Amino acid sequence: MQLKALTLTNFKNYESQTLEFSTKVNGLVGKNGTGKTNLLDAIYYLCMCKSYFGMPDSAIARHEQDFFRSEGHFYKEEEEFKVVAKVRLRKKKELECNDVPYSKLSEHIGLLPVVVIAPDDTRLATEGSEHRRRFANEILSQLDREYLKHLIHYNKVLAQRNAALKKMAAEGRHDDALLEVYETQLLPGAIYIYEKRQQLMQDFLPIFTKTYAAISEEREVVTCAYKSALHNKSMEQLFAESRTKDKFLQRTTTGIHRDDLVFSVNEKPVRRFASQGQLKSFILALKLAQFELFRQEKGSSPILLLDDIFDKLDESRVEQLIQLLSKDTFGQVFITDAHKHRLAELLAQANLDHKMFLVDDGKVEILD
């Protein structure tokens, strides 16, 4: 999968910009805050219909503009996919592929597989479980369209059940029949998502441990385990047992929205016991394993977006990563860096086919 051309209108600080990319490595250099990451986000947006960095559409539209547009010309072997995202604020988001609009955005996810490695990925290990669920969801929704449909449905019903619990508490009148209705509606999605997450971790773990071994100099044992209340009890049972607690706390306290991934190094939690170096390798290995899993499942390399990797990774890991990129398993890569020359030198050293772009406040020029 390759992105040959990108045209942005009112996307963050880009008023109007067209870029033609190398099908191998694209280096985006420039001072911080000039819009390098915005270019990566514009590419991610075309693949996933949303910002990687959790930016709402209203914040993506350029200052005082009420719409933005991103158009990408992607190629899978010889086949072209022209993907256009048109967003008018306060209107329904529109996405087209080869001039045909999607009736549901979820139908697009997975067509253009993408993997992002960004500085705040360390949150995956250091912060709350929502980051790890998001990681699993991001993988599964690109591999399985049914998964995403179930997840969207589950989240909508869950929000209604939580709102119902709050309303009932406020009115002092509990309606168990309605709670049961919501539980029944949650059930098929919960079961589907649980089974897919379990399957994912089985496929993912061997790739992950192999990747970690390849990038780490030490010999520690790493694992990544799926934690879910559904391991021991059925969803029906869990809902029934939690209902009293749910009413008291006014939210749904059990379900696949409480799942987690448990990361460990030498059988100890990464969060508390891993060294800074181990943590960095762990996170990088998670992302590279995601890449490898996509490559195996999709039969072609996903687009890889590397944001500011020099910022959080030390030099030896960056060099290792660049070395990895020269293997033929990698396809098209986009890398941002604040230093104008560092990246170009590394890419030249590794003998990687590349194109460099200088980004300066919403304007991009090609560097020779």
Place this chain on the structure above:
Amino acid sequence: MNFSSKLIEDSVNAFASLPGIGKKTALRLTLHLLSMPPEISEGLCEPVLKMRKEIQFCATCNNISDTVVCSICSNTARDQSVICVVESIRDIMAIENTNQYRGLFHVLGGVISPIEGVGPGDLNIESLMDRVKAGTSKEIIMAISPTIDGDTTIFYLSKQLEAFDVKVTTLARGISFGGELEYADELTLGRSIAARRLYEE
């Protein structure tokens, strides 16, 4: 827009408060009325005022009505054993336009959506149960849009109806009615009523 007259401005704002009418159209309508004799304006406002003051909601089904009980409920030629449950009055109009349905209606006034502040107690569910308790109903048709909240509502109602000897049916789903009954064309809506089937969870 700048008006030299406060009266004109008020009229424009009144029109513009209606759905689908912008300031420009509102001004055009206002100036049009101004160019016509005063009776035209009276003829426009009087029926609206009268409608708003005198309209009633049917004591049985909550349909709009000029009398305590609406013309559908009081029509003895209609099949009294079937009640078609709809979200809004507009759905009744859509279904009536198909000429395919000869039973009665019940307007819920929305679907269950706690996020929007709508729980079962905020809908006309109790009055539906009262009608079913009276014992003349044999079939309840759920003509509710196939959204998540629509599903919740159908499922909730079907559970409440389990205690009674009535058949619960839904519109045929294979036939798309575009998400909302209101937008369905008469032919497909008529077909999906005719092809309704027993509700299963």
